[in-house]
Amino acid sequence: MTPPSSPASVPRRLLALALPVVGLNVLNVLSLAVDTAMVGRLPDPASALTGLGYGTQFLFILMVLMIGLAVGSVAIVARAFGARDLERVNHQLGQSMMLTVGMGVLMGLVGRAVAPLYLDLVSARGPARAAALLYLDPLLLGLVFNYLTILLGSMLRGVGNTRLAFQVALVSNLANFGLNSVLIYGALGLPALGVRGAAIGTLLSQILSLVLILGALARGAVPGVRPPLRPVAVDWAAARSLLRIGAPAALDMVVLNAGFLSIVTLLGLLDPLAVAAHGIGLRIQALAFVPGMAISQATGALVGNALGAGKPDEARQVARVSVGLCVAVMSVVPLFIALPSDAVLALFDVDPAGAMGGYATTWIRILGVCMPLAGVHVALAGAFQGAGATPLSLRLNLASTLLVQIPASYLLGVQAGLGPLGVWLGFPIGFVARSGLALWTYIDGAWLQARVR
Numbered sequence: 001m002t003p004p005s006s007p008a009s010v011p012r013r014l015l016a017l018a019l020p021v022v023g024l025n026v027l028n029v030l031s032l033a034v035d036t037a038m039v040g041r042l043p044d045p046a047s048a049l050t051g052l053g054y055g056t057q058f059l060f061i062l063m064v065l066m067i068g069l070a071v072g073s074v075a076i077v078a079r080a081f082g083a084r085d086l087e088r089v090n091h092q093l094g095q096s097m098m099l100t101v102g103m104g105v106l107m108g109l110v111g112r113a114v115a116p117l118y119l120d121l122v123s124a125r126g127p128a129r130a131a132a133l134l135y136l137d138p139l140l141l142g143l144v145f146n147y148l149t150i151l152l153g154s155m156l157r158g159v160g161n162t163r164l165a166f167q168v169a170l171v172s173n174l175a176n177f178g179l180n181s182v183l184i185y186g187a188l189g190l191p192a193l194g195v196r197g198a199a200i201g202t203l204l205s206q207i208l209s210l211v212l213i214l215g216a217l218a219r220g221a222v223p224g225v226r227p228p229l230r231p232v233a234v235d236w237a238a239a240r241s242l243l244r245i246g247a248p249a250a251l252d253m254v255v256l257n258a259g260f261l262s263i264v265t266l267l268g269l270l271d272p273l274a275v276a277a278h279g280i281g282l283r284i285q286a287l288a289f290v291p292g293m294a295i296s297q298a299t300g301a302l303v304g305n306a307l308g309a310g311k312p313d314e315a316r317q318v319a320r321v322s323v324g325l326c327v328a329v330m331s332v333v334p335l336f337i338a339l340p341s342d343a344v345l346a347l348f349d350v351d352p353a354g355a356m357g358g359y360a361t362t363w364i365r366i367l368g369v370c371m372p373l374a375g376v377h378v379a380l381a382g383a384f385q386g387a388g389a390t391p392l393s394l395r396l397n398l399a400s401t402l403l404v405q406i407p408a409s410y411l412l413g414v415q416a417g418l419g420p421l422g423v424w425l426g427f428p429i430g431f432v433a434r435s436g437l438a439l440w441t442y443i444d445g446a447w448l449q450a451r452v453r
Contacts, residue, residue, distance in 0.1 A: 010314070010321050014298055018325075020162035021294035024153070027169040029290060031176050031205070032056065035198045036280065038184050042194055044127060046356070050272060051131025051195060053279030054124045057264055058136060061118075061257045062111050065103055066147045068250025068390075069096065070154040071300075072242040075388040077158035078304025086224040093155055094228040095238045100151045104144025111140040122261070122275075123268040131195045138199040142206065149209045152217075152227070157301040161222050168212045176205035248390035252397050259401040259430065266413055266423045274420040277359030280350060281367070288371060291329040292378045295322055299379060300386030307387060312448045319383035319442060326375035363424050370428030376435040380442050389447035396437045405430025 035052065042048045073096040080088040115136050119129050139146070153165040182188055183197030193200065217227050267274040299322040306314040350357045384393040409426030412418050418425070441447060 010302075010317050011325070014295065014302060014318065014321055014325065017157070017160060017162055017301060018291075018294045018298035020166040021157070021297050022291050024162070024166045024169050025290040025294050027166070027173045031173055031202065034173075034177055034180060035202060038180050039195055039198055040350070042184070046273070046276060047127035048131050048195055049279065050128035050276040051124070051133075052135055052198075053275050054119060054122060054128065054132040054264075055135040055139075056279060057122075057257075057260065058111070058115060058118050058132070059139060061261070062107050062140075062143065063150075064250050064253035064257060065107060066100070066150055067253045068246035068248075069099060069103065069242060070151055070246075071249035071385045071390060072244075072246030072388075073151065074154045074158040074300060075245050075304050075386060075390075076238075076241060077155055078301050078386060079308030079388075081159045082305035082308025089159065089224075090226055091235070092238060093225065094232040095235050096151055096155070096242070097148065097227060098232055098234060099239065099242065100147050101144055104147035107147075108140045108143035111143065112137070115140070122265050123272075125272075128272065134194070134196040135199045138196065138203050142203040145203070145206045145210050149206055149213065152210070152213045156213075156222070157297055158304065159222055159225055160301065160305070162298070164213065164216055164221050168209050168216070171212060172205040172209040175208050176201055179204055245388045245390050248394040249385060252390065252394045255394070255397045255401050259405050259427075262406045262409060263423055263427070266409060267420055270413065270419050270423070271355075271359075273356050274359045274423075277350075277356045277420075278363060280345070280356075281360045281363035288330065288368065289374070289378070292326045292375050295326050295329070296378045296382030298322075299382035303383050303386035304388075307448070315383070315387065315448060316445075319380060322379040322383060323376055326379035327372055328375075330371040330375035330378075359420055362421055366421075366424045366428060370431045373428065373431040373435045377431060377438050380438040384438075384441065384447050387447050392441055392447055396434065396441060400430050400433035400437060404433040 036049065039045070039048045039052050073092060076092050077089050080086075080092065115133065119132055124132055156162060156165050179201030180198055182190055183193050183201045184195075185197075186192030214227055214229070217225060218229065264275055264278065267278055299318055302318045303315045306312070306318060345352045345357050345360060350360060352358075352361065381393055384390070405426045407426075408429045409423045412422030412425050413420065414422070416422055
């Protein structure tokens with residue numbers, strides 16, 4: 001067995017893998033922010049932004065199966081790469097791509113059928129409902145392209161190459177900005193498509209990302225790793241391994257989205273303006289989660305590599321370093337975003353002195369306060385997923401979301417009469433439970449014994 005890495009090497013490797021992911025996640029957040037800022041300059045911006053908020057939340061819900069498949073694929077690929085088994089890496093890449101294509105087509109069709117029901121569930125009405133449907137329709141038709149881009153970006157983490165995904169995202173974000181400028185407001189002889197134009201611009205940039213990544217891999221960007229450019233036969237044993245690891249991760253996302261959906265639903269019942277403010281706040285605040293999520297994603301890859309190489313002590317060390325880095329980074333971030341300037345809200349054409357601006361400021365401050373606690377959970381969740389211990393992560397999230405966060409939001413927001421403030425307070429309360437349970441799970445050590453094959 002190869003000796004574990006020196007203590008100094010783990011932070012260096014973690015940061016080297018995480019930094020391009022930070023850039024990638026920033027670009028992903030900026031892509032959503034660009035859509036939001038441009039849509040906010042349309043006539044009737046309140047309805048347009050509220051519809052965008054509803055639509056974005058629905059797309060997050062449809063991501064749950066894809067996230068599960070990506071987590072399962074990364075756990076398997078990272079272990080195979082850690083064991084230097086490139087044949088298995090390529091086999092898993094082919095299997096994951098085939099499953100992703102099938103899932104993307106299916107979920108796109110299902111999404112178009114159930115989107116109106118979802119909007120009824122969250123009490124979307126009038127122009128906001130119409131805007132949500134206009135935004136969703138193109139993105140659901142092309143959902144498979146987004147799914148494949150997510151998968152390939154995840155697989156690149158598993159083989160230790162995060163630079164390629166960042167470089168591609170940089171190009172596609174520039175394309176998204178240009179396309180949105182033309183399609184939302186109308187230019188170059190094209191009509192102004194409004195909210196639908198924002199969706200079409202986003203879809204075209206996602207297709208560009210997929211083409212660029214596939215082209216780079218086909219040219220040998222990662223030595224020994226080649227994506228299949230034609231259909232491959234399904235390996236049912238590999239599919240079962242993906243299901244065993246990915247299904248709990250997908251359910252984990254269902255639970256997480258249930259927590260967010262509960263917030264949107266309660267806000268919609270209390271004040272529809274709070275839904276729009278919630279979406280704006282998430283886009284601004286998402287930048288605060290970017291460094292921690294990047295470290296978490298890099299942690300999963302390095303934990304998988306370490307376990308594949310037969311180094312459980314190194315996997316524990318990676319998790320410990322990850323917690324320290326996440327907490328440090330996510331403790332500093334609130335200093336810059338917990339008190340947002342008027343200029344930040346002005347990017348979305350929101351008056352800080354108005355009702356929506358007040359709601360957005362309150363939500364951002366609440367999120368800022370819970371950042372350090374979120375850092376503990378984010379880091380350890382990455383370690384558990386990289387080890388393939390997704391059932392443990394699911395049980396942790398079930399307990400904290402269904403038994404703590406959702407009841408707290410309802411009791412404080414509705415029963416105690418605190419309104420949107422009370423609904424949002426359930427979020428940091430939930431993170432207290434998540435972080436405590438995550439630490440207990442790490443100390444227990446059962447996550448290191450997860451079966452991947």
